[in-house]
Amino acid sequence: EPEVTQTPSHQVTQMGQEVILRCVPISNHLYFYWYRQILGQKVEFLVSFYNNEISEKSEIFDDQFSVERPDGSNFTLKIRSTKLEDSAMYFCASRGGDNEQFFGPGTRLTVL
Protein backbone atom coordinates (compact mmCIF):
# COMPACT_ATOMS: atom_id res chain seq x y z
CA GLU A 1 0.00 0.00 0.00
CA PRO A 2 1.50 3.39 -0.95
CA GLU A 3 2.42 5.62 1.94
CA VAL A 4 3.88 9.00 2.77
CA THR A 5 7.40 8.86 4.18
CA GLN A 6 9.30 11.50 6.15
CA THR A 7 12.93 11.97 7.13
CA PRO A 8 14.46 12.31 9.57
CA SER A 9 12.25 10.82 12.24
CA HIS A 10 13.89 13.04 14.86
CA GLN A 11 15.89 16.22 14.36
CA VAL A 12 17.71 18.03 17.14
CA THR A 13 19.02 21.51 16.39
CA GLN A 14 20.32 24.60 18.11
CA MET A 15 18.22 27.73 18.25
CA GLY A 16 18.91 29.93 15.24
CA GLN A 17 19.94 27.08 12.96
CA GLU A 18 18.22 26.20 9.72
CA VAL A 19 16.49 22.86 9.35
CA ILE A 20 15.01 21.09 6.36
CA LEU A 21 12.37 18.46 6.88
CA ARG A 22 11.79 16.06 4.02
CA CYS A 23 8.74 14.23 2.78
CA VAL A 24 8.04 11.84 -0.06
CA PRO A 25 4.31 12.01 -0.83
CA ILE A 26 2.30 9.21 -2.41
CA SER A 27 3.47 9.04 -6.01
CA ASN A 28 0.30 9.96 -7.92
CA HIS A 29 -0.85 12.62 -5.46
CA LEU A 30 -0.84 16.26 -6.52
CA TYR A 31 -1.69 18.14 -3.32
CA PHE A 32 0.75 18.40 -0.45
CA TYR A 33 0.49 19.73 3.08
CA TRP A 34 2.57 20.44 6.16
CA TYR A 35 1.17 20.44 9.68
CA ARG A 36 2.68 20.75 13.11
CA GLN A 37 1.61 19.39 16.46
CA ILE A 38 3.14 20.77 19.61
CA LEU A 39 3.23 18.12 22.34
CA GLY A 40 -0.17 17.79 23.96
CA GLN A 41 -1.84 20.20 21.55
CA LYS A 42 -3.90 19.87 18.41
CA VAL A 43 -2.72 19.39 14.87
CA GLU A 44 -2.25 22.79 13.19
CA PHE A 45 -2.33 23.49 9.46
CA LEU A 46 0.79 25.23 8.15
CA VAL A 47 0.63 25.24 4.36
CA SER A 48 -0.78 23.54 1.30
CA PHE A 49 1.02 23.23 -2.04
CA TYR A 50 -0.34 22.48 -5.47
CA ASN A 51 0.97 22.91 -8.99
CA ASN A 52 4.36 24.03 -7.70
CA GLU A 53 3.07 26.88 -5.61
CA ILE A 54 1.61 27.59 -2.21
CA SER A 55 -2.18 27.47 -2.40
CA GLU A 56 -2.96 28.34 1.23
CA LYS A 57 -0.97 29.11 4.36
CA SER A 58 -1.80 29.79 7.98
CA GLU A 59 -0.72 32.62 10.26
CA ILE A 60 1.92 30.30 11.69
CA PHE A 61 3.62 30.01 8.31
CA ASP A 62 5.61 33.26 8.44
CA ASP A 63 8.76 34.34 6.60
CA GLN A 64 10.84 31.86 8.58
CA PHE A 65 9.13 29.00 6.78
CA SER A 66 9.36 27.93 3.16
CA VAL A 67 8.35 24.90 1.15
CA GLU A 68 9.73 23.44 -2.01
CA ARG A 69 9.25 20.52 -4.32
CA PRO A 70 12.82 20.29 -5.63
CA ASP A 71 12.20 17.25 -7.84
CA GLY A 72 9.36 14.96 -8.81
CA SER A 73 9.25 13.10 -5.54
CA ASN A 74 10.39 15.18 -2.56
CA PHE A 75 8.49 17.90 -0.71
CA THR A 76 10.46 19.89 1.86
CA LEU A 77 9.76 22.29 4.70
CA LYS A 78 12.55 24.68 5.62
CA ILE A 79 12.72 26.66 8.84
CA ARG A 80 15.39 29.34 8.40
CA SER A 81 16.20 30.32 11.97
CA THR A 82 14.66 27.96 14.47
CA LYS A 83 13.16 29.14 17.74
CA LEU A 84 12.49 27.18 20.90
CA GLU A 85 8.77 27.35 20.15
CA ASP A 86 9.30 25.56 16.82
CA SER A 87 9.81 22.34 18.78
CA ALA A 88 6.98 20.09 17.66
CA MET A 89 6.06 17.10 15.55
CA TYR A 90 5.84 18.06 11.87
CA PHE A 91 3.57 16.00 9.66
CA CYS A 92 3.50 15.94 5.90
CA ALA A 93 0.33 14.84 4.10
CA SER A 94 -0.69 14.30 0.50
CA ARG A 95 -3.93 13.71 -1.33
CA GLY A 96 -5.18 12.78 -4.75
CA GLY A 97 -8.31 14.02 -6.52
CA ASP A 98 -10.61 13.72 -3.53
CA ASN A 99 -10.04 15.49 -0.23
CA GLU A 100 -8.74 12.46 1.70
CA GLN A 101 -5.31 13.29 3.08
CA PHE A 102 -2.80 10.66 4.08
CA PHE A 103 -0.18 11.52 6.65
CA GLY A 104 3.45 10.58 7.02
CA PRO A 105 4.82 9.34 10.35
CA GLY A 106 6.16 12.78 11.24
CA THR A 107 9.47 14.38 12.15
CA ARG A 108 9.99 15.30 15.76
CA LEU A 109 11.90 18.60 15.85
CA THR A 110 13.64 19.54 19.07
CA VAL A 111 15.16 23.02 19.27
CA LEU A 112 17.66 23.52 22.09
Added chain:
Amino acid sequence: RKEVEQDPGPFNVPEGATVAFNCTYSNSASQSFFWYRQDCRKEPKLLMSVYSSGNEDGRFTAQLNRASQYISLLIRDSKLSDSATYLCVVIYTGGFKTIFGAGTRLFVKA
Protein backbone atom coordinates in the same frame (compact mmCIF):
# COMPACT_ATOMS: atom_id res chain seq x y z
CA ARG B 1 -15.45 30.70 18.89
CA LYS B 2 -13.14 27.90 17.79
CA GLU B 3 -13.39 26.88 14.15
CA VAL B 4 -13.84 23.21 15.05
CA GLU B 5 -14.97 22.12 18.51
CA GLN B 6 -15.18 18.63 19.88
CA ASP B 7 -16.41 16.97 23.06
CA PRO B 8 -13.60 17.44 25.55
CA GLY B 9 -13.46 13.82 26.76
CA PRO B 10 -11.93 11.62 27.89
CA PHE B 11 -14.52 8.92 27.37
CA ASN B 12 -13.98 5.80 29.45
CA VAL B 13 -16.14 2.91 28.26
CA PRO B 14 -16.21 -0.87 28.72
CA GLU B 15 -15.65 -3.22 25.82
CA GLY B 16 -18.81 -3.71 23.83
CA ALA B 17 -20.21 -0.27 24.63
CA THR B 18 -21.55 2.19 22.09
CA VAL B 19 -19.99 5.62 22.21
CA ALA B 20 -20.80 8.81 20.31
CA PHE B 21 -18.58 11.80 19.58
CA ASN B 22 -19.79 15.19 18.47
CA CYS B 23 -18.14 18.00 16.59
CA THR B 24 -19.30 21.46 15.54
CA TYR B 25 -17.75 23.80 13.02
CA SER B 26 -18.20 27.52 12.63
CA ASN B 27 -17.32 28.28 9.01
CA SER B 28 -20.17 27.67 6.58
CA ALA B 29 -17.64 27.64 3.72
CA SER B 30 -16.52 24.26 4.97
CA GLN B 31 -16.72 21.69 2.24
CA SER B 32 -15.41 18.31 3.33
CA PHE B 33 -15.48 16.53 6.64
CA PHE B 34 -13.56 13.62 8.06
CA TRP B 35 -12.87 11.64 11.18
CA TYR B 36 -9.27 10.67 11.86
CA ARG B 37 -7.87 8.68 14.74
CA GLN B 38 -4.53 9.37 16.33
CA ASP B 39 -2.64 7.01 18.58
CA CYS B 40 -0.19 8.43 21.08
CA ARG B 41 2.75 10.12 19.33
CA LYS B 42 1.68 8.79 15.93
CA GLU B 43 0.34 10.41 12.78
CA PRO B 44 -3.39 10.96 12.23
CA LYS B 45 -4.92 8.10 10.27
CA LEU B 46 -8.03 8.54 8.15
CA LEU B 47 -10.98 6.75 9.70
CA MET B 48 -13.76 7.85 7.39
CA SER B 49 -15.21 10.65 5.33
CA VAL B 50 -18.49 12.19 6.45
CA TYR B 51 -21.41 12.79 4.14
CA SER B 52 -24.79 14.45 4.59
CA SER B 53 -26.50 11.18 3.78
CA GLY B 54 -24.59 9.48 6.56
CA ASN B 55 -22.13 6.69 6.02
CA GLU B 56 -21.22 3.50 7.77
CA ASP B 57 -18.06 1.44 7.82
CA GLY B 58 -18.42 -1.67 9.92
CA ARG B 59 -18.89 -0.58 13.54
CA PHE B 60 -18.44 3.09 12.68
CA THR B 61 -21.18 5.47 11.55
CA ALA B 62 -20.62 9.11 10.66
CA GLN B 63 -23.22 11.79 10.12
CA LEU B 64 -23.14 15.39 8.89
CA ASN B 65 -25.81 18.01 9.50
CA ARG B 66 -24.92 21.04 7.40
CA ALA B 67 -27.81 23.15 8.69
CA SER B 68 -26.62 22.75 12.29
CA GLN B 69 -22.91 22.62 11.30
CA TYR B 70 -22.58 19.42 13.28
CA ILE B 71 -20.71 16.17 12.69
CA SER B 72 -20.98 12.96 14.67
CA LEU B 73 -19.21 9.63 14.96
CA LEU B 74 -20.80 6.56 16.50
CA ILE B 75 -18.74 3.54 17.47
CA ARG B 76 -20.64 0.35 18.23
CA ASP B 77 -19.33 -2.70 20.06
CA SER B 78 -16.17 -0.90 21.22
CA LYS B 79 -12.92 -2.86 21.16
CA LEU B 80 -9.79 -2.33 23.23
CA SER B 81 -8.04 -1.38 19.98
CA ASP B 82 -10.45 1.54 19.53
CA SER B 83 -8.64 3.37 22.35
CA ALA B 84 -7.21 6.48 20.68
CA THR B 85 -7.87 10.16 20.14
CA TYR B 86 -10.56 10.88 17.55
CA LEU B 87 -10.06 14.00 15.47
CA CYS B 88 -12.78 15.89 13.67
CA VAL B 89 -11.39 17.48 10.50
CA VAL B 90 -12.93 20.16 8.31
CA ILE B 91 -11.65 21.28 4.95
CA TYR B 92 -12.65 24.62 3.51
CA THR B 93 -13.99 25.07 0.02
CA GLY B 94 -11.13 24.72 -2.43
CA GLY B 95 -9.70 21.79 -0.58
CA PHE B 96 -6.64 23.49 0.85
CA LYS B 97 -7.07 24.90 4.33
CA THR B 98 -7.64 22.09 6.81
CA ILE B 99 -8.77 22.58 10.38
CA PHE B 100 -8.44 19.92 13.05
CA GLY B 101 -10.45 19.75 16.22
CA ALA B 102 -8.54 19.29 19.45
CA GLY B 103 -9.62 15.65 19.58
CA THR B 104 -11.58 13.46 21.96
CA ARG B 105 -9.74 10.81 23.88
CA LEU B 106 -11.37 7.37 24.11
CA PHE B 107 -10.32 4.67 26.55
CA VAL B 108 -11.93 1.26 26.11
CA LYS B 109 -11.44 -1.02 29.10
CA ALA B 110 -11.79 -4.77 29.43
